[in-house]
Amino acid sequence: MENKRFENQHVLITGAARGIGFEIARQFALEGAVLSVFDNHSANLQKAVVELKQLTSEVWSEQVDVSDRKRVFDAVERTDAKQPVDVLVNNAGIAKEQPFLEIDENDWNSIININLSGMFHVSQAVCRKMVQRKKGAVVNMASKNGLDGEAGYAHYNASKGGVIMLTKTMALEMAHTGVRVNAVCPGYIQTPMSMEIDPPEFTRKFVDRYIPLNRPGKVGEIAPMFLFLASEACSFMTGQVVVLDGGQLAGQKPF
Ligand SMILES: NC(=O)c1ccc[n+]([C@@H]2O[C@H](COP(=O)([O-])OP(=O)(O)OC[C@H]3O[C@@H](n4cnc5c(N)ncnc54)[C@H](O)[C@@H]3O)[C@@H](O)[C@H]2O)c1
Known part of the structure; x- marks a missing residue:
């Protein structure tokens, strides 16, 4: 019988209704995981659940905005009670192109509240449970823009730079408990x-x-790294940041 890497493990993925998050969920399902998918977009979430249910035994879903701390904690409580969460993928995020000088406070807050504070809320809710069990893997969605700036994205770049430092600090503080944290x-x-x-x-x-x-990357070229970082193959890896960018950060390409 084919050996599935996440057979019956419970994997919670935020922002899983479409895009990279959905592909991550799909690939975990193909590897035998049971899933909890969190997203704030009701229609896309329902559609994703229907597709994912064809691939694995259990798919639980919560329509939740990751920036809403109370709802996040309630949703994590419900889902972890169904089966303890083994793997957390913090993927939910938004982006908007705007010149730095024109970003207003609402724009700034919406990006930081979802991309960075949302990750803080979900991670804290899940990791408080993982550390008690002395077991767990977290993989955070950062961005090349968290390492290297891009004009027009001051709030987004700042949020993803924050994700990288949140990842490293979570890894340092929880390493002794057996919970690993890495970022992509x-x-x-x-x-x-x-x-x-x-x-x-x-x-x-x-x-x-x-x-x-x-060429641009495809979702199918990003998702496997999340599975790899969450897997036993990475049992000695924590606090690391892995770049998948078609070579962009290697330097200037030839004319
Ligand atoms: N597309 C890229 O080029 C790229 C590059 C680097 C990093 N990323 C990151 O990857 C992640 C996924 O991006 P994508 O391109 O697949 O985007 P997407 O918009 O296609 O998917 C994002 C998903 O997150 C959900 N979401 C948004 N806000 C939410 C909230 N407040 N609470 C819960 N769910 C929420 C959306 O409904 C959607 O289903 C993001 O964190 C993004 O910053 C994307």
């Missing part, structure tokens, strides 16, 4: 989010100028 930094990936922000002409110019592999 994708570069430019074709998802509903990036396609809503960038017209195809922009994407072509961006790729020509910045990406050595000469």
